[in-house]
Amino acid sequence: MSHLIQIADSEVSFTCGSDQSILDAALKAGVQIPYSCKKGVCGNCAAHIEKGNFQRLLIWPEAQLTGQELLCQCRPQTDLVIKPPQWHQSTPAEAKKVQVKVYRNVAAAPDVNLLHLRLPAGQRIKFRAGQYLNIVLPDGQLRSYSMANPPHESDSIQLHVRHVEGGLFSQIARQLIPGDVLYVELAYGQVQLSQDDQSHLLCVCGGTGFAPVKSLLDDLAKQKSQRQITLLWGSKDTAGLYLLDHIAKWQKSLPHFKFQAVVETESDALSLGAFHGRVDGAILAMDSDSAVQEVYCCGSPNMVAAVKKVCLNALGLQSENFHADVFVTSQSAGATHLA
Numbered sequence: 001m002s003h004l005i006q007i008a009d010s011e012v013s014f015t016c017g018s019d020q021s022i023l024d025a026a027l028k029a030g031v032q033i034p035y036s037c038k039k040g041v042c043g044n045c046a047a048h049i050e051k052g053n054f055q056r057l058l059i060w061p062e063a064q065l066t067g068q069e070l071l072c073q074c075r076p077q078t079d080l081v082i083k084p085p086q087w088h089q090s091t092p093a094e095a096k097k098v099q100v101k102v103y104r105n106v107a108a109a110p111d112v113n114l115l116h117l118r119l120p121a122g123q124r125i126k127f128r129a130g131q132y133l134n135i136v137l138p139d140g141q142l143r144s145y146s147m148a149n150p151p152h153e154s155d156s157i158q159l160h161v162r163h164v165e166g167g168l169f170s171q172i173a174r175q176l177i178p179g180d181v182l183y184v185e186l187a188y189g190q191v192q193l194s195q196d197d198q199s200h201l202l203c204v205c206g207g208t209g210f211a212p213v214k215s216l217l218d219d220l221a222k223q224k225s226q227r228q229i230t231l232l233w234g235s236k237d238t239a240g241l242y243l244l245d246h247i248a249k250w251q252k253s254l255p256h257f258k259f260q261a262v263v264e265t266e267s268d269a270l271s272l273g274a275f276h277g278r279v280d281g282a283i284l285a286m287d288s289d290s291a292v293q294e295v296y297c298c299g300s301p302n303m304v305a306a307v308k309k310v311c312l313n314a315l316g317l318q319s320e321n322f323h324a325d326v327f328v329t330s331q332s333a334g335a336t337h338l339a
């Protein structure tokens, strides 16, 4: 059975089946609402449901505090009125399935491969900085990876793949050689950063959470952004900060860019001159000329949860200005929540 979902204070509405998530129906209708994991973890699709009845697939702990619900986890039981903090309408986005070829596969760290993929000659892909794709495995399973290249490099795709012990695609990724074929579906996820070039943006990432940050900052550098940007990149050891050369480029092309490496191993932190500890600790120790107004964070669910807590409690950030991509695993739907 279908129900009508009305966006509050607008003329926009769309239909949603009672067996469908409100987020999926919105995206299908071209109503672009920020989202990432679609598994009830990242919190990007939180919105007020002002009128009507709905079914929750899982209880989101922040619902009580914020009065919001995760649209990826709610199905309508009646017509609804919803109020997402951010949305816009566009032509319904259709995911494209593309055959790509490996043209380079580099081991950038003992447990990270940089995978460079080429589209068929003459084909280009359209995506926004920070979006991700799904790799379709031979048995039909999907694995998500963030594009690390910026949207203007549209004839190729770069992925940063961390090896997970016993992981299906982790094993495949290590063995890929130039000429190998993969099937990918793209583009997914919608993190909407503010267009305000004056506000201070803090990017925080752990491990291969650097991939979407690279896409976002390469894009801002291309736009000659004047934004104050601070990047904290955390890893267990120095090897995990596998692309430090690239950071030197932003130090030249982004006039108000600051970088702080964050390393958990004390000897590595000392030799690199990095902050010793975890990224949430580094935020507390940050020496900044201006207050942080927006945060983009990417990494494991626990790391993103710890960063969100510090940003909201210690920096006084509004939760709608905290954007996250959470590297949830294929098995972890709703298993971890951002506190």
Ligand SMILES: Cc1cc2nc3c(=O)[nH]c(=O)nc-3n(C[C@H](O)[C@H](O)[C@H](O)COP(=O)(O)OP(=O)(O)OC[C@H]3O[C@@H](n4cnc5c(N)ncnc54)[C@H](O)[C@@H]3O)c2cc1C
Residues within 6 Å of the ligand: 036, 037, 132, 143, 144, 145, 146, 147, 159, 160, 161, 162, 163, 164, 165, 166, 167, 168, 169, 170, 171, 189, 208, 209, 211, 212, 325, 326, 327, 328, 329, 330, 331
């Ligand atoms: C939106 C999105 C974007 C992502 N982008 C990236 C990216 O750019 N780079 C990247 O490296 N990963 C990224 N991931 C994670 C990625 O999709 C896979 O989950 C991960 O690479 C493991 O896949 P696999 O097939 O090797 O392991 P699987 O076969 O899925 O898992 C094998 C075993 O390992 C466990 N496991 C899986 N992943 C992890 C983990 N991260 N930590 C601990 N245990 C785990 C599983 O629970 C399972 O027991 C992203 C995830 C999402 C949702």
